[in-house]
Amino acid sequence: MRIGYRTIKTAIGIPISVLAAQLLGISNFVSAGILTILCIQPSRKRSVLSAWHRFLACVVASLFAVIFFELISYNPVVIGIMMLFFIPVTVWLKVTPGITTSSVIILNMYGSGGVTSSFLIDQLLLIVVGIGTGLLINLYMPSLDKPLRRKQIELENNFQTILREFALYIRDKNENWDGKELNRSEELLQEAMSLVSLDKENHLLRTEHPYYDYFVMRRKQFELLQKMLPLVTKLPETDAISIEIAAFFEKLSDAVHPGNTAVLFLDELDRLRESFDQEDLPETHDVFITRANLFRLLHEMEDYLVLKKKFKESDVPVGKSIKKRPR
Known part of the structure; x- marks a missing residue:
């Protein structure tokens, strides 16, 4: 106890x-x-x-x-x-x-x-x-930076897992994931915001908090991940564009961190859209449903990345671009 x-x-x-x-x-x-x-x-x-x-x-x-x-x-x-x-x-x-x-x-x-x-x-x-x-x-209050940092790390690990599982399902229809990271992420966000509110009250002269904007941004991103889940699970077919989007999710999973490299992935997203536009028109109903959900998935992912882009100044030097990942 x-x-x-x-x-x-x-x-x-x-x-x-x-x-x-x-x-x-x-x-x-x-x-x-x-x-x-x-x-x-x-x-x-x-x-x-x-x-x-x-x-x-x-x-x-x-x-x-x-x-x-x-x-x-x-x-x-x-x-x-x-x-x-x-x-x-x-x-x-x-x-x-x-x-x-x-x-x-x-x-x-x-x-x-x-x-x-x-x-x-x-x-x-x-x-x-x-x-x-x-x-x-009561004037002495322990710092909450360490527990907030721990929640930040755990939340980012969960986001990495969620994005990686999205990629696995898009590519291989892998159904082994139990989705526990989704439930835990929601709990972490609630716990973190409570800690942020408490820590703000411990600093009488401080109106802003370094973790407040971060967890607000992650909450909005989490809501988008929740919206992506039904789209990912409703892809009847696996085609070339699906494989590219799965690879994109994998790369994004590896890049979940407190920094801001969203601009790189937004550039990659634009290239994915170009590939999408160059694909032949769907010939079957299943291909049509797959393309429609993939298109919506790209839109949600763009919103996800824009949130991170607006969160803080970019860590990416001007002019740098993502090298294409070998597949």
């Missing part, structure tokens, strides 16, 4: 906040640990927002407690009546995450049996220590 960073932070933060509250002589010092638990969040941005919401909610709760308990009475029924007014106010102030935290302060003030200025200062210190400790502990 793996212990996550939030668990480790909680285990560290609770004793620190409780000890700090004890050293400051705060009554109900154990409540500092509760406030710290509630402030440990998955990202820096959420932690800062959480700290602000909880601090403001606690201040408002203190004011409500003074008004209701001192003007009415210290009675459990009064707690319920006060919450009927307090919760709508937190909704209006947009600090509803602080309701749970502020409830700790309300119950502390109820348990005191009487509110004095020294007790209010005591509770303010409790809020600062509890929430502040959680905020400081």
Whole structure:
């Protein structure tokens, strides 16, 4: 069983906040640990927002407690009546995450049996220590570059396999592939985008993320690969142009990487189209269906390559072209 960073932070933060509250002589010092638990969040941005919401909610709760308990009475029924007014106010102030935290302060003030200025200062210190400790502990966030890089590598390996299997089916009608790379790629894209969103929240002053555009581009390419699959599986015949397109898929499979060499394959695609135009007209229905699906396949592949071409500056020197692969 793996212990996550939030668990480790909680285990560290609770004793620190409780000890700090004890050293400051705060009554109900154990409540500092509760406030710290509630402030440990998955990202820096959420932690800062959480700290602000909880601090403001606690201040408002203190004011409500003074008004209701001192003007009415210290009675459990009064707690319920006060919450009927307090919760709508937190909704209006947009600090509803602080309701749970502020409830700790309300119950502390109820348990005191009487509110004095020294007790209010005591509770303010409790809020600062509890929430502040959680905020400081949460400022450290592990880098997500390594897990994102691992997902990038695995995704590219899957793309290579998918393209290679397309080539095998076009050429040999190979039906041994179980398609697991398609399902796994979809999972990887979802996981990666979640990590990217989390990592963006860990950098409060950064609006862009180096992996965001990459995985958005790969998601669009993956959708095109999904559209290609039924076209690949509906090729009744195997002719000369089919063999050329299969070879093209193989070369493309070998070139799946973070760089941008799409311009080379777009040039190759244009040459394939020229070969396509020079073929004799189909004489049978099966040949017609094959040609029609191959033509659509070339169109989808062009969209696939254009996405990569637009993603970043080309890594290919101007004037360079693909050498024809021996077949």
